[in-house]
Ligand SMILES: Cc1cc2nc3c(=O)[nH]c(=O)nc-3n(C[C@H](O)[C@H](O)[C@H](O)COP(=O)(O)OP(=O)(O)OC[C@H]3O[C@@H](n4cnc5c(N)ncnc54)[C@H](O)[C@@H]3O)c2cc1C
């Protein structure tokens with residue numbers, strides 16, 4: 059059954075385009091960790107092709123191997139043949155999902171998360187409100203004190219410990235509207251993609267994003283009717299649901315008629331940029347999907363284009379940067395975040411050794427593959443500690459949480475903080491100029 | 498199928514986790530970088546020490562099981578395909594640099610060390626290990642030695658064989674031999690070190706190597722010279738050398754490659770020229786400057802259409818991009834890319850390229866050529882589609898003619914990629930019947946039961962090809 063699903067889903071042309079040169083291997087974290095050919099991009103592609111060719115039955119080992127892949131796509135930019143590995147692994151996971159029999163509770167959790175929670179922004183805010191209540195009311199403190207959290211697996215406990223303060227309100231509530239005018243002369247009309255979890259757990263980052271854009275001369279449109287980007291769905295084999303979400307987003311932003319669509323989460327941005335591929339078979343929406351995909355930019359790209367670092371306050375600290383995989387390998391954004399950080403007056407930028415290697419967060423990877431994620435994180439924190447930085451900057455919420463967990467794990471708390479690039483830039487931006495009608 | 502008792506024996510030696518026989522592992526070690534070749538082993542074994550290699554070899558010898566030694570599997574001759582099943586012995590876990598001896602200028606390494614790691618380790622000390630195969634970010638030194646790999650610096654600095662001073666190797670009966678040492682001179686008996694270099698895993702399993710290092714050149718400069726005529730480019734190559742300049746790098750791209758690269762990268766290469774030479778020199782700054790000036794003058798005299806000398810690091814990088822992007826650009830054209838390897842005396846480069854172009858046209862194929870002009874090592878590269886069996890037939894015939902043309906011009910069927918299974922049918926063309934007999938005798942002396950990499954180098958019949966098609 060899985061075999062048929064794979065044969066149907068996998069792009070055989072792309073499988074054939076892999077020339078098995080192995081150039082992708084040094085970039086792959088799971089290969090470096092194991093030294094095992096099957097745990098490398100070349101190996102995984104060979105396994106997929108072996109199934110498509112009928113040389114191999116897709117058994118449990120096959121599925122396990124595909125699940126061990128972080129989906130970090132570090133293998134893509136180094137591939138001479140330009141094999142789109144990210145798409146192949148998504149196709150594989152879609153096929154696996156189609157035939158996989160989950161235990162009832164996994165089914166329930168997946169259904170709840172993928173279909174009833176993430177796609178419905180209102181429910182996300184409600185959940186955020188609940189979480190905020192938990193954090194604020196003393197229940198969290200009590201729970202920690204009583205040790206009831208010890209029933210959670212270690213990785214979950216680590217996550218609970220570093221969970222940022224949630225919000226029950228989104229940015230639209232904060233700014234009291236969906237249009238935030240530009241300060242001064244308008245340079246661009248920017249559509250703000252606020253994300254699903256981003257707007258609940260990192261609402262401050264979203265607010266800072268709007269503020270930075272507006273102060274730099276962008277009219278910011280928080281397109282109403284936008285929904286979750288669908289990245290979690292696509293990476294977990296729910297591509298159909300991802301398509302459904304993509305259609306909604308394309309319509310929402312098209313209606314808002316913006317010049318640029320900005321994302322401040324590398325994971326979402328890469329997904330948004332691939333909507334044209336995701337909706338490739340949807341002839342009716344092709345043009346609009348391309349319109350959408352070609353406008354998606356990361357916040358650092360937009361800021362590098364328009365902000366004036368000269369007006370920034372001095373920040374005499376050591377700063378290092380962990381680049382997020384999907385920002386780097388998906389959106390191909392590497393220079394802008396670094397040049398923004400280097401432009402901060404007074405700051406010393408230190409390059410993080412292997413700052414371009416996955417931190418092991420990878421969506422919910424750290425929860426489902428704790429062993430591999432843990433060893434990747436420990437290695438990462440070794441390099442981080444060596445920078446002796448005061449601030450560790452990232453540009454994706456998942457990576458930010460993972461870095462916070464890493465700092466906790468490595469005993470670096472108090473010595474170093476992990477910060478989203480937008481929040482750091484908001485810190486150095488000269489005192490707030492008045493923004494329109496903040497509530 | 499290997500009986501369970503033998504698997505038990507192997508597991509007892511290397512441990513449960515380093516002895517794999519699940520389907521996934523067999524598929525993952527059934528191929529290397531060679532297009533269209535694939536065969537499943539019975540078991541994959543990943544030893545961590547010479548002692549483990551010895552014991553595995555003894556098990557294989559006792560039960561007559563073929564062993565295919567594997568580094569990174571980046572070879573292009575089918576060298577690591579287990580055509581007869583058996584054991585694939587993966588050495589990538591023996592990846593320690595044992596010692597860098599700055600007194601004797603040597604480095605001692607285990608076979609699984611990546612070539613690029615050797616470069617980095619010695620360059621940090623101001624030393625230099627010149628062999629730089631295009632695959633060095635993945636290839637292992639064991640694979641480099643077994644295939645006597647070359648690279649961009651072959652003309653001036655030689656290839657792997659010129660840097661191997663001593664080896665430790667496990668013979669098919671499980672004995673360990675040591676050849677050479679940290680010695681620059683050694684004429685005690687036959688030179689077994691040189692015999693093992695390039696032996697393609699058919700004679701012994703290399704488990705440690707002592708390599709020669711040299712001081713790192715102080716500066717490096719590069720230029721691109723473009724020619725309207727292949728013969729003029731080739732003449733420039735001969736003239737440069739006749740003028741007693743040995744460049745560190747002397748590479749060329751033919752028109753087909755230039756077009757594809759320009760299409761892919763848009764770096765402003767003129768697409769109407771017949772050839773581009775990429776010329777580099779390294780060494781003392783003054784000598785390098787002088788050589789670069791003379792080389793430019795020679796190219797000018799041979800009617801170079803344009804010469805671009807890099808003055809800054811960024812410009813140098815831009816110039817190198819042309820050569821570096823060749824494979825990437827070509828491989829994006831069609832699903833299957835066959836990167837071949839033939840060498841002619843460097844004076845015969847122009848007629849060889851002409852022959853390749855003529856053959857390509859006659860068979861109606863897409864073959865572009867680039868390579869190491871300085872040492873006559875060409876890489877005719879065919880863009881095709883393995884699913885098109887009719888076209889693949891034509892590709893095989895075309896390459897057969899290309900190899901024949903190389904031999905006719907005094908060349909050879911492979912300059913650096915090795916014989917393996919792919920070139921086995923043609924080896925006799927190069928070495929003759931008597932040469933084949935001697936080689937078979939050497940193989941028999943080392944490996945009387947034909948356990949190590951059977952069916953490689955010596956073809957069972959004259960044409961022996963395994964093309965896997967979609968089931
Ligand atoms: C894109 C690309 C570019 C390349 N460029 C070059 C180039 O510029 N120059 C060049 O020469 N080659 C080149 N190659 C070919 C290949 O990378 C080299 O031949 C390399 O040396 C192979 O190393 P490996 O570790 O991958 O060996 P493998 O492919 O694993 O093995 C190669 C052969 O060596 C044997 N072997 C491996 N390890 C041992 C050992 N320890 N003891 C005994 N036998 C052993 C194997 O049985 C096999 O026959 C290129 C390949 C690719 C894909």
Ligand code: SF4
Pocket residue numbers: 075076077078079080081082083099100103136137138139140141
């Ligand atoms: S680098 Fe690309 S072509 Fe080479 S093995 Fe990896 S995926 Fe295949």
Ligand code: SF4
Pocket residue numbers: 085086087088089098099102126127128129130131132133134143
């Ligand atoms: S996506 Fe990341 S983990 Fe997966 S194969 Fe590519 S490099 Fe390896």
